[in-house]
Amino acid sequence: MVLRLGNPRRRINIGLIGMTFILSIFAGRLVQMQGLDSKVYEAAAVDQRLHTEEIPAKRGSITDVNGHALAVTVEARELSIDPSKVPAESRAKWAAILAQQLGKSQEDITAKLARTNTRYQRLATDVDPVVASRLLQARVPALTAEKTYRRLYPAGDLAGSLIGFVGDEGDGLGGMEQTQNSVLAGRDGEQRVETGRDGLRIPMTSTQRTPPVNGRDVRLTVDRDIQWAAQESIAEQVKKSGADSGAVIVMDVRTGQIVAMANAPELDLNNWRKAPAASYINKAASDVFEPGSTNKVITAAAAIEAGAVSPDTVFQVPDQIKCADRVLNDAHTHKVESMTFRQAVAESSNVATIMAARKVGSEGLYNMLKAFGFGSRPGGGVPGAEAGLLPHYQDWSGSQQCTVAYGQGVSVTALQMTSVYQTIANGGVKVEPQIVAGTTDENGRFVPAPAGKQTRVVSEETAKEITTMLESAVGEEGTGELAAIPGYRVAGKTGTANRYDAKLGRYDGYTASFVGFAPADQPRLVVLAMLQNPKNGHFGGQLAAPVFKDVMTFAIKSRKIPPTGSDAPPVRTRAGQ
Structure with missing residues (x-):
């Protein structure tokens, strides 16, 4: 018997036709992606890389009639960390350092560093820039600091319930801080930058920046010295008489x-979170x-x-x-x-x-x-x-x-x-x-x-x-x-x-x-x-x-x-x- 083999040229031709068909599909898709739809994919890629960063506006000051500061805004830092990049063996060491520098409990910081399933944990706001710089120089892993502002009340409880205070979101929550919020707050700006997968900014890429509009100052009619005298006198008489409260107006x-x-008791603005809600009210x-x-x-x-x-x-x-x-x-x-x-x-x-x-x-x-x-x-x-x-x-x-x-x-x-x-x-x-x-x-x-x-x-x-x-x-x-x-x-x-x-x-x-x-x-x-x-x-x-x-x-x-x-x-x- 004579064994007859198939014609190899026929098989090759069929294979070539199949490969040509498949390659034509890839080529068409490539033409579509790089030619017809290139701008769509380019925009999507940019969107992935583009991030918007808020630029906070500086809140205006509140002063007495002679310009003495009653509420001011100073520069601060907001610290955050990527827990997934903090090695497990050094987590306790860094938690102790962070807690000591930030004035937080070590248990709280340790709990945040243990959340390795997240890539962002806020550690503290209103951090003094010197403290933030010290921690960055200590090379705490994956620690980042963003510029922000914090509100200070140099006079403590002087006209406390009249002045009011600012919450964590930067809005006034009582007193003049609330009623004059639209004047004091200003308008935040924003910056759009391109970043890589690691969150770092890509060099030589374009930046779009809208500058913030800082808040305006408010000057009160209150005289700091007379306000102090009024508070001292009514507080002493409230204590002496056993009264529930007292007020003085000049x-x-x-x-x-x-x-x-003046009100007695008065609200200490630097510790308003610990004060009872009743002290937030301007009783006078x-x-x-x-x-x-x-x-x-x-x-x-x-x-x-x-x-x-x-x-x-x-x-x-x-x-x-x-x-x-x-x-x-x-x-x-x-x-x-x-x-x-x-x-x-x-x-x-x-x-x-x-x-x-x-x-x-x-x-x-x-x-x-x-x-x-x-x-x-x-x-x-x-x-x-x-x-x-x-x-x-x-x-x-x-x-x-x-x-x-x-x-x-x-x-x-x-x-x-x-x-x-x-x-x-x-x-x-x-x-x-x-x-x-x-x-x-x-x-x-x-x-x-x-x-x-x-x-x-x-x-x-x-x-x-x-x-x-x-x-x-x-x-x-x-x-x-x-x-x-x-x-x-x-x-x-x-x-x-x-x-x-x-x-x-x-x-x-x-x-x-x-x-x-x-x-x-x-x-x-x-x-x-x-x-x-x-x-x-x-x-x-x-x-x-x-x-x-x-x-x-x-x-x-x-x-x-x-x-x-x-x-x-x-x-x-x-x-x-």
């Missing part, structure tokens, strides 16, 4: 600018309370402005008065007494104040309270400012028609009550409270804030009459004798009100206050002092008046306000004089 009579706004502007006898100036203003009474009007005043279904008592027991309205204010007679209010009527008193700002949130950008509570006169109960006259049944804030006395001291013209003196523009130049809105509330003559009455209240026969300042004429009023406790749902304890201005004949400053729920005494003349005296004395010396040298005009205090 305001410029002519401009409405807030010179000091947000805590609502019944004002008590400090409110009697509004009743007096309504009665005098309407022509219903004058300071010399004589009332026959018993020590109690019936109002609807209640009998309301005077500040102290006494026989029926002939009393001028001036004497009634000086001695803080509730009954005489009710008698004057009845000559005006509930509607007239309500309109005057509203004109002085009760029931409305003050403007001026003060953080946390509340409106208080002023029910419509048609909703007043029978007894409330009397108690409102001496400051029970309405609620205000310390800021609102300070504004009332600023209006009287300013000749009857109310100036909207101001807390921001101005800001810097894009070029760093200072731009003053517009002046506060001015509104006439009562006539200049009425304001002068009330001022003389308030001077009598600080005289020897008044309840505010402890507020007197040697060499200066002082006008003011005490307040002692029952305190409503929202937690208990009933009245419990007292609110003690004093508010006044000096010099009485040429007023420059208003000072309000208030204590909530004191345990050792409760009268405003006993507890708040000494704080007023301390703060006002310091403030007038600090501002070099001289005594006017004039004496109080002779007035008729008692009936029959």
Whole structure:
């Protein structure tokens, strides 16, 4: 038999045809990728390599009226690490070094280094650049440092709840830091760079950079020195009296600018995370309370402005008065007494104040309270400012028609009550409270804030009459004798009100206050002092008046306000004089 083999040329031809077909597919795909779709793949490759880095903007500063720093931003570093590149045998050593330098617990750092399934772990933010440089020089494996900023508060707790603080994301979370955040924050920039698989930048590649816009500075009307004196005085009195809290406000009579706004206890801004949330609140502007006898100036203003009474009007005043279904008592027991309205204010007679209010009527008193700002949130950008509570006169109960006259049944804030006395001291013209003196523009130049809105509330003559009455209240026969300042004429009023406790749902304890201005004949400053729920005494003349005296004395010396040298005009205090 003869074995016939297949034709090899045929097999070769078939193989060549198959290889040609396959190669043509590869060639077509190659032409598509490198020719037709080259730009698509090139863009995809660039996207893989391209990374966007945020360039943080520097936050603006907050200063007092004289430019002293209250909140500043300094350069810092954010440290992160790739745990997968830290050798297991040296992990404990590096954890100890990092913990010691960063002020962290070694257990926390060790736990982060143990997460080898991730390539990124943030170790710390707000790191001092010197510390970051020291760790980089120590060649900690896969450690990276990014430039950032941290917020510092050089004055600690000075005006803490007023200034507020900044959170981890760089936004203001309270106080002026929050209300002025759009001014202070600026706008972050960004940088787009190409990096390799190891995360390092590829040399000679293009970079797209949008520069950041730094924040602008905010200058407050607060005077650092007077703020310190106010905080020291109210903190000491809160401690001495066993009060829950206290507040002091100092305001410029002519401009409405807030010179000091102190709370006790105050928030330490450098340790705000450890503080209770209640201390974040600017109580001087947000805590609502019944004002008590400090409110009697509004009743007096309504009665005098309407022509219903004058300071010399004589009332026959018993020590109690019936109002609807209640009998309301005077500040102290006494026989029926002939009393001028001036004497009634000086001695803080509730009954005489009710008698004057009845000559005006509930509607007239309500309109005057509203004109002085009760029931409305003050403007001026003060953080946390509340409106208080002023029910419509048609909703007043029978007894409330009397108690409102001496400051029970309405609620205000310390800021609102300070504004009332600023209006009287300013000749009857109310100036909207101001807390921001101005800001810097894009070029760093200072731009003053517009002046506060001015509104006439009562006539200049009425304001002068009330001022003389308030001077009598600080005289020897008044309840505010402890507020007197040697060499200066002082006008003011005490307040002692029952305190409503929202937690208990009933009245419990007292609110003690004093508010006044000096010099009485040429007023420059208003000072309000208030204590909530004191345990050792409760009268405003006993507890708040000494704080007023301390703060006002310091403030007038600090501002070099001289005594006017004039004496109080002779007035008729008692009936029959």
